[in-house]
Amino acid sequence: MSRNLLLISTSTTHGTGYLEHAEAEIKKLLEGKKSILFIPYARPGGISHNDYTAKARKAFAQWGISLTGVQEYDDAVKAVREAEAVFIGGGNTFVLLRQLYQNKLVEPLRERVRQGMPYMGTSAGTNVAGKTIGTTNDMPIVHVKTFDALQLVPFNINPHFLDPDPSSTHMGETRDTRIAEFHHHNRQPVVGLREGSMLRVQGDKIQLLGPHPARVFLQTGKPMEFKASEDLNFLMEAY
Amino acid sequence: MSRNLLLISTSTTHGTGYLEHAEAEIKKLLEGKKSILFIPYARPGGISHNDYTAKARKAFAQWGISLTGVQEYDDAVKAVREAEAVFIGGGNTFVLLRQLYQNKLVEPLRERVRQGMPYMGTSAGTNVAGKTIGTTNDMPIVHVKTFDALQLVPFNINPHFLDPDPSSTHMGETRDTRIAEFHHHNRQPVVGLREGSMLRVQGDKIQLLGPHPARVFLQTGKPMEFKASEDLNFLMEAY
Numbered sequence: 204m205s206r207n208l209l210l211i212s213t214s215t216t217h218g219t220g221y222l223e224h225a226e227a228e229i230k231k232l233l234e235g236k237k238s239i240l241f242i243p244y245a246r247p248g249g250i251s252h253n254d255y256t257a258k259a260r261k262a263f264a265q266w267g268i269s270l271t272g273v274q275e276y277d278d279a280v281k282a283v284r285e286a287e288a289v290f291i292g293g294g295n296t297f298v299l300l301r302q303l304y305q306n307k308l309v310e311p312l313r314e315r316v317r318q319g320m321p322y323m324g325t326s327a328g329t330n331v332a333g334k335t336i337g338t339t340n341d342m343p344i345v346h347v348k349t350f351d352a353l354q355l356v357p358f359n360i361n362p363h364f365l366d367p368d369p370s371s372t373h374m375g376e377t378r379d380t381r382i383a384e385f386h387h388h389n390r391q392p393v394v395g396l397r398e399g400s401m402l403r404v405q406g407d408k409i410q411l412l413g414p415h416p417a418r419v420f421l422q423t424g425k426p427m428e429f430k431a432s433e434d435l436n437f438l439m440e441a442y
Numbered sequence: 443m444s445r446n447l448l449l450i451s452t453s454t455t456h457g458t459g460y461l462e463h464a465e466a467e468i469k470k471l472l473e474g475k476k477s478i479l480f481i482p483y484a485r486p487g488g489i490s491h492n493d494y495t496a497k498a499r500k501a502f503a504q505w506g507i508s509l510t511g512v513q514e515y516d517d518a519v520k521a522v523r524e525a526e527a528v529f530i531g532g533g534n535t536f537v538l539l540r541q542l543y544q545n546k547l548v549e550p551l552r553e554r555v556r557q558g559m560p561y562m563g564t565s566a567g568t569n570v571a572g573k574t575i576g577t578t579n580d581m582p583i584v585h586v587k588t589f590d591a592l593q594l595v596p597f598n599i600n601p602h603f604l605d606p607d608p609s610s611t612h613m614g615e616t617r618d619t620r621i622a623e624f625h626h627h628n629r630q631p632v633v634g635l636r637e638g639s640m641l642r643v644q645g646d647k648i649q650l651l652g653p654h655p656a657r658v659f660l661q662t663g664k665p666m667e668f669k670a671s672e673d674l675n676f677l678m679e680a681y
Contacts, residue, residue, distance in 0.1 A: 217611035248619060249626035295623055297582075337583050340614060343536075344576050344624040346589045363614045372456035374637055375579060375602045380487060384534055385583040387488035398612065 205319035207232065208355055208404035210332050212362045212396040212413075214293050214325040222262045222325070224399055228412055230266060232321045232403075233288055238269045240286035244302035245294025245327040259292060273308075283311040286320065293326025293362075296339040300331055301347040309353060316355050326362045329402075333360040334391045338382060356404060357391065358438050364395030364418060379426060386422045392438055393420040407439050444558035446471065447594055447643035449571050451601045451635040451652075453532050453564040461501045461564070463638055467651055469505060471560045471642075472527055477508045479525035483541035484533025484566040498531060512547075522550040525559065532565025532601075535578040539570055540586040548592060555594050565601045568641075572598040573630045577621060595643060596630065597677050603634030603657060618665060625661045631677055632659040646678050 209225070209232045216224045233239065243255035256272030263270040270290070276282035283289065289312065291299070303309050316322050324332050330339050335350040338361040367377040376384075382393050395418035396402065402417075403410045411417050416428045419438070429435055448464070448471045455463045472478065482494035495511030502509040509529070515521035522528065528551065530538070542548050555561050563571050569578045574589040577600040606616040615623075621632050634657035635641065641656075642649045650656050655667045658677070668674055 246623075246626070247615075249623050298623075298627070337585075338581060340581070342577060342579070342620040342624060343582055343589060344620075345627050346576075350582060350585045363612065365612060365614070373602065373604060374452045374454055374456060375604070376486075381581040381583075384485075384488050384537075385581060387485070388537070388584050 206316055206355065206404050206406055207319055207321045208316070208332065208402070209321075209323040210329040210356075210360065210396070210402040210404070211323065211325045212329065212364070212400045213398045216399045221258065224413075225401060226266070228401055228403065229323060232323055233266075233268060236268065236287045236321065238271070238286075239263060239288040239290050240273055240282055241270050242273050242289065242291045242299075242303075242308070242328070243294075245292055245296065245299035247292070247294035255292060255294075259290065279306045279308060280311050283308055283315060286315065288321040288323070289315070291322075291324045291328030291331065293328055295344055296327040296330045296336050296341045297343050297345050297347050299327045300336055300350075300352060301345055303331065303353075304348065312353055313355070316353075322355060329360055329362050329396070332356060333358060335359060335389070337389060338385055338393050356402075356409070356439065359385075359389075359391050359393045360402075361393055361395045364397045364400075379420075382420045382426075386420065390422050392422075394418075394438065395420065395426075404439075407436070409435050409439050411435055444645055445555055445594065445643050446558055446560045447555070447571065447641070448560070448562040449568040449595075449599065449635070449641040449643070450562065450564045451568065451603070451639045452637045455638045460497065463652075464640060465505070467640055467642065468562060471562055472505075472507060475507065475526045475560065477510070477525075478502060478527040478529050479512055479521055480509050481512050481528065481530045481538075481542075481547070481567070484531055484535065484538035486531070486533035494531060494533075498529065518545045518547060519550050522547055522554060525554065527560040527562070528554070530561075530563045530567030530570060532567055534583055535566040535569045535575050535580045536582050536584050536586050538566045539575055539589075539591060540584050542570065542592075543587060551592055552594070555592075561594060568599055568601050568635070571595060574598060574628070576628060577624055577632050595641075595648070595678065598624075598628075598630050598632045599641070600632055600634045603636045603639075618659075621659045621665075625659065629661050631661075633657075633677065634659065634665075643678075646675070648674050648678050650674055
């Protein structure tokens with residue numbers, strides 16, 4: 204499969220501008236491309252598709268890449284079929300996946316990715332690239348008929364992965380506990396992607412990018428930490 | 443309606459034992475009752491129904507109340523129909539609601555509550571007492587066919603309500619932002635219930651208990667803080 208993916212944990216790290224921390228990697232992903240199709244369905248903070256698109260357009264414009272929002276086309280499926288590259292932005296994962304199904308974009312997106320079209324996601328857009336949305340941190344503010352996601356990779360992703368705060372008195376579950384509970388009901392590996400981290404997938408090869416290690420959870424055994432230099436390719440062979 | 447509910451944010455507050463902070467209120471709810479039916483479906487940390495039941499049984503035994511787990515009965519519906527009182531414990535809200543539907547307990551629970559049977563919930567067990575589970579903090583580790591919950595009250599609850607940490611550099615959404623996003627898609631009020639807080643519902647009257655104010659979110663307007671002494675009865679008239 205000629206996959207070409209950049210899966211980014213968060214669009215904005217503390218103290219940097221929108222997409223700024225990922226700029227070099229985005230430029231590599233989109234080398235030779237002049238345009239990108241933006242899918243703003245996740246609507247962070249409930250903003251409109253057009254407002255969200257304007258924000259993304261501004262970032263890509265400075266890199267000489269013309270960005271259009273999928274909602275600007277009469278035929279969303281055709282827009283995906285003809286896109287040079289696709290970017291799905293963050294926001295609410297349930298709202299995003301529901302709209303992808305409603306507009307019948309799930310299969311066309313899978314097909315274009317199989318053909319080698321560059322795909323990038325941030326946060327919710329990274330979460331939906333995984334097997335299911337079952338490891339999102341988002342609130343389930345709308346119902347979606349299935350949690351099966353785009354399945355561009357055969358594992359799940361937990362973006363904005365957060366280590367436990369030892370000083371906290373809050374009794375909510377830690378992220379590790381939540382993912383362990385996930386593995387009582389699901390088999391696929393989960394990659395906890397800290398803010399500032401990215402996964403770069405080319406064909407059947409995967410690489411961790413960014414300053415932090417990733418935390419990998421298998422169905423059995425203890426969570427494992429992987430540095431950017433370490434081999435993560437076993438994740439691509441997951442069932 | 444002769445509702446008699448105690449909806450507790452968390453089973454265990456920082457530095458106190460299981461159910462300890464709610465002991466006086468639980469005793470009032472169960473006055474004159476000798477037994478309670480426990481529904482352990484939410485399985486916190488993935489523990490078994492029997493292990494979870496044993497934990498709850500120990501707490502109620504010291505108050506002279508005999509507790510049985512619904513899984514100990516051949517006929518779960520009959521167990522609900524004949525229960526003196528019901529307690530649904532915390533854990534994962536999606537796992538809980540799915541099992542309630544699978545075992546056809548949703549309608550029997552509603553019916554018994556309408557008849558005046560005391561109901562208590564903690565965390566996930568409080569969340570499912572609301573209109574939908576759309577304001578849970580839990581990870582969607584299993585799919586559930588609908589987010590419609592027991593609807594024992596006409597609003598949603600956000601248990602373990604957490605105020606933003608001003609020192610955090612994490613870019614994930616605050617609870618306020620998440621609930622504002624919820625209100626882009628849903629009309630019902632949401633009560634943010636801080637740890638240590640409880641809602642006591644008797645008929646059409648509701649009262650906040652515990653040391654903290656509750657944060658109430660309507661579909662429009664800014665969130666509002668309500669102290670335990672203030673009138674929250676408008677919540678019971680929500681559509």
